[in-house]
Amino acid sequence: xxxxxxxxxxxxxxxxxxxxxxxxxxxxxxxxxxxxxxxxxxxxxxxxxxxxxxxxxxxxxxxxxxxxxxxxxxxxxxxxxxxxxxxxxxxxxxxxxxxxxxxxxxxxxxxxxxxxxxxxxxxxxxxxxxxxxxxxxxxxxxxxxxxxxxxxxxxxxxxxxxxxxxxxxxxxxxxxxxxxxxxxxxxxxxxxxxxxxxxxxxxxxxxxxxxxxxxxxxxxxxxxxxxxxxxxxxxxxxxxxxxxxxxxxxxxxxxxxxxxxxxxxxxxxxxxxxxxxxxxxxxxxxxxxxxxxxxxxxxxxxx
Numbered sequence: 338x339x340x341x342x343x344x345x346x347x348x349x350x351x352x353x354x355x356x357x358x359x360x361x362x363x364x365x366x367x368x369x370x371x372x373x374x375x376x377x378x379x380x381x382x383x384x385x386x387x388x389x390x391x392x393x394x395x396x397x398x399x400x401x402x403x404x405x406x407x408x409x410x411x412x413x414x415x416x417x418x419x420x421x422x423x424x425x426x427x428x429x430x431x432x433x434x435x436x437x438x439x440x441x442x443x444x445x446x447x448x449x450x451x452x453x454x455x456x457x458x459x460x461x462x463x464x465x466x467x468x469x470x471x472x473x474x475x476x477x478x479x480x481x482x483x484x485x486x487x488x489x490x491x492x493x494x495x496x497x498x499x500x501x502x503x504x505x506x507x508x509x510x511x512x513x514x515x516x517x518x519x520x521x522x523x524x525x526x527x528x529x530x531x532x533x534x535x536x537x538x539x540x541x542x543x544x545x546x547x548x549x550x551x552x553x554x555x556x557x558x559x560x561x562x563x564x565x566x567x568x569x570x571x572x573x574x575x576x577x578x579x580x581x582x583x584x585x586x587x588x589x590x591x592x593x594x595x596x597x598x599x600x601x602x603x604x605x606x607x608x609x610x611x612x613x614x615x616x617x618x619x620x621x622x623x624x625x626x627x628x629x630x631x632x633x634x635x636x637x638x639x640x
Contacts, residue, residue, distance in 0.1 A: 339443060339478075340368055340391060342435050343405070346517050347387070352425050356417035357385055371410070384469070385411040385422060396480065405430075405445055405476040410455070412469045419472035423450050426474055432558070434481075434526065436514040441483075444556075445476040446602055479602045481528050483510045491549060491613050494582035495529045502573055503527075506566070522562030528554040530605060544614040548591070552605035564597060567607055571595060574609070588613040 347366045348354055354364040361378040365371065365386035374383050387410065393403035407426060409419045431447040455469040484492045496511045507520065509528040520526040534547035553570070557563040571593055574580070579587040592610035599606045 338437050339435050339440075340389075342437060342516055343389065343391075343430075344368075346429065346433070347426075350425075350429055353422065353429065356422050356425070357387065358383055360386075382412070382415070385409065385415050385417050385419075387422070387426075391478070393478070402480055403478040404448075405478055407474045407476075409472045409474065410469060411471065419452065419470055423472050423474055430476060432556070433517060433519045434509075434514065436516055436518070438516075442481040442509055442514055444479050444481065444602055446479065448475040448477050450474045481509045484529060484531050485510070486531075489582040489584045489586050489613065489615060491551065491580075491582060491588050491611065492529050492531050494580050494588055495551060495553075495609075497583070498574075498580045499527055499529070499570075503566070503570070519558070520556050521558045525555055525557040525563065525566055527556070528605075530554065541617075543617055545617050546612055546614050548610065548612050551609045551611060553607035553609070554601050554605040555607060556601045560597075563601070563606075567595060567597070570607060580611070582613065586614055 344366060348364045357364045357366065359365060359380045360367075360372065360376075360383075362380075365379075365383075367386070367388040369388060369390050371386055371388050372378060376383075387407055389405065389407045391403060391405050396402040407430075409422050409426070411417065411419050411422075427447045427450070430445050432444065434442055434444050436442045451473045453471045453473065455471060485496075486492070496508050499506055499508055500511065505523065506525055506527045507514070507518075509526055530552045532550040532552065534549040536545070536547055553567075555563055555566050555570075557566065574590050575593065577590070579589050582588055588611045590609060590611055594608040594610075596604070596606050596608070
């Protein structure tokens with residue numbers, strides 16, 4: 338599950354783990370709630386430490402999405418303050434893809450960080466408890482479900498076209514995704530999303546033609562490298578003019594729109610409007626509708 342992968346990532350990072358205290362010999366990173374300060378499992382001091390929560394919600398387009406909230410707790414006298422841990426946490430988690438076994442790929446994106454203060458009643462045997470400082474770090478979680486449907490599948494065709502022409506890209510839902518992975522300029526992630534087809538008046542006896550919009554989400558570690566990948570894709574698909582689908586039929590590129598400022602996770606920067614055909618079913622001749630209580634009129638000539 339996602340929470341298990343997150344624990345492995347945080348506790349396995351030497352920088353963050355080195356700034357946290359330990360509980361029962363492991364870095365103090367807990368789901369939802371930490372043990373009480375008086376618990377015997379703590380190795381004094383019992384701060385800094387972190388806890389987290391995951392809230393998932395239904396998304397009609399992406400199947401699910403949600404939020405990850407991480408709370409950082411520190412007190413006076415700690416070598417590391419919340420801002421120090423927050424900087425390392427955002428650098429580690431932001432833009433990371435998580436693929437739990439049997440589940441959709443999910444990406445975490447930093448949203449905001451907010452400070453708070455608290456009093457720790459059991460940190461030390463003093464007349465007054467030390468003052469505590471904390472920070473809540475929020476990440477958006479965006480799912481990347483499989484978009485492939487039935488043949489001729491334009492998404493499968495676009496995925497194959499990408500793998501053939503840009504082998505350095507990792508195609509989500511096609512390539513084997515590691516459980517924890519972060520794309521880079523040298524190895525970006527791409528996700529093709531289908532907005533749905535619309536029929537037009539170009540119909541024939543053998544083929545029904547459809548027009549669809551397809552969005553490419555190109556995700557890298559930084560903006561400049563991402564723009565280079567998008568430019569290369571745009572130029573190649575304009576030169577080719579079409580993308581061959583699995584059954585050998587073409588997806589004709591009719592219009593391409595690039596929005597460099599679009600959110601790479603929610604919207605996608607590359608929009609392709611394409612026309613593709615689906616073989617029509619054989620038409621069946623309609624049989625004559627049987628008549629109930631048919632009346633027959635005869636004349637003398639019919640006798």
